[in-house]
Amino acid sequence: MPELVQAILQGDRRALARSITLVENDTAQGQQTLDALFPKTGKAHVVGITGASGAGKSSLVNCLVDILIQQDPKLQVAVIAVDPTSPFSGGSVLGDRIRMRAIAENPNVFIRSMASRGALGGLAHNTQAVSLVLDAAGYDFILVETVGAGQSEVEIASLAHSVLVVEAPGLGDDIQAAKAGIMEIADILVLNKADKADVDAAEMALRSMLAMGYPSTKTDGSVWVPPILRTVATDGKGVAEVVNAIQAHAEFLHSTGTWQQRDQTRLRAFLHGLLERKRNQEWQQFIQKEEFKQVLKKIYIHELSPYAAVEQLQSISFLKNSH
Amino acid sequence: MEEKKIRVLIAKPGLDGHDRGAKIIARALRDAGMEVIYTGLRQTPEMVVQAALQEDVDVIGLSVLSGAHMSLVPRILDLAKQAKLEDVRIFLGGIIPAEDAKALIKLGVKAVYGPGTSTTQVVEDIQTLFEKA
Known part of the structure; x- marks a missing residue:
């Protein structure tokens, strides 16, 4: 068991405060701490x-x-x-x-x-x-x-x-x-x-x-x-x-x-909530991509409707399966 | 996605009731993107250190206008050490005579700000501390 987790379970308030920050900041260490604490x-x-x-x-x-x-x-x-x-x-x-x-x-x-x-x-x-x-x-x-x-x-x-x-x-x-x-x-x-x-x-x-x-x-x-x-x-x-x-x-x-x-x-x-945020992060990465910018251009000139754009983007395997 | 914010406790230990300066600093730090925990007036040194510990702050900003800084601030430094908060930086603002400021900096206060200090300077000083880290 990681030291931090043990300290929290023993009532160490400093360790508790620290790990709350780690969890609040979405750090990997925070997630591991929560994984270890979850059974408790x-x-x-x-x-x-x-x-x-x-x-x-x-x-x-x-x-x-x-x-x-x-x-x-x-x-x-x-x-x-x-x-x-x-x-x-x-x-x-x-x-x-x-x-x-x-x-x-x-x-x-x-x-x-x-x-x-x-x-x-x-x-x-x-x-x-x-x-x-x-x-x-x-x-x-x-x-x-x-x-x-x-x-x-x-x-x-x-x-x-x-x-x-x-x-x-x-x-x-x-x-x-x-x-x-x-x-x-x-x-x-x-x-x-x-x-x-x-x-x-x-x-x-x-x-x-x-x-x-x-x-x-x-x-x-x-x-x-x-x-x-x-x-x-x-x-x-x-x-x-x-x-x-x-x-x-x-x-x-x-x-x-x-x-x-x-x-x-x-x-x-x-x-x-976690799944949604994960998906949202993937989406944030996706909008950096060229395909997305192309589709956006077509919307800007009122050629492609946003609904049709979603269909098109899905076919480029974005929303359906991002892995 | 990882997101780290500088957390600052702004506290007014002791008995003076003037918190305008503390509020202005709190607002300036907020506008610089920091998370400011504001505890309000008449805090005991114990309350300040407990709040700093629970809130896991990076910086404690103390405002003292009552003249009691030579008893309050060393007590807070002492309690912070006992609570193992050595890595928390302590700043002080208020009416602090130069020789007292020198003595308090020797004891571990990071910086002392007098009347007329610009909020930009305080913001920059804190930001510089954490850019290095």
Whole structure:
């Protein structure tokens, strides 16, 4: 077993941080490390936290982790906080740690900021891989905070076992809540900033949205109905109830056998993502080639339609079999 | 495809509440393509070093305007050594008298920047460090 892998399994935080960088940077050594760690994964409960920017995700994470650790001092909790990368410079300012003061020095907590590096689903391409490294390192809970999400950044649903969608008053009416996308992926709805004026109207909009999604709520426990929980994350109000809800959701997943389903969804999405990126890299190499430039020229003079061009390129054995 | 980014922690240890300079530097480094982890105000030396370790940064940029640099910075250097972060480069900005700057550089600080330093210079200094590597 490589030295780095052994160090991670023994709880060496420096080695853990190093290997996360290797995985994040798509290095060969990172991939080998993950290969070696993979048999040790599959125990952590991954909690996704998503919602609009400014809704209070980081403050909520700070409180959630603080309460989890207080309830069980032996618990190990990791946080992956994703912030956007500038499309112009490729750089980023990762500022989620600012709100995580209460947990910053706890030896059972590991916080890692990640830049999205061009990925559009609210996470970075390698967030899943990083969560697996933390899983192997023995973290019981891994909280993944997405970039400030609009409506369709729903990738977190295929990474987390439990998804928290954080809302705040004043962000939209009931039609916003009825739209497809981010509201659909919530296992737990958190209405943060509940000390603000419009909180009742905001809760009403969320309730009516839920009522449409779960018309005949079964009470036998076979269906999970997302609870709506009010919080004021900056002073911790209501956050203990969110922790309870996460634990209840984890229990629900285990008792109904759906935990495994979610886990398989996660792994399948991971594999799909890797294959897609590999194919994309091959494509990037292909567009350097002469055939591609020829076809492009014909499109530029409106002689060949882009659809017909795809057919033609396939026949030059590009999309069909690139090996 | 392999992609390496320079990661920088920008931290304000101690008790002064002026973080404008730190934010300007954070923004300039971002615009130069670096990933900047910004921790905000009133960090203890322990918090700074823990963050640097977890985030696996290449550079720590400290901003101190309170005059407490001679106690805060050596403490951070010491904790960094204990955490085996010897290869992390530490930069310091703020109101630092010349003789203090000299003493801190002797202790291991890579560079000290005073008021009026251009952001371009800081960016170039960091980039030069990693071009050589």
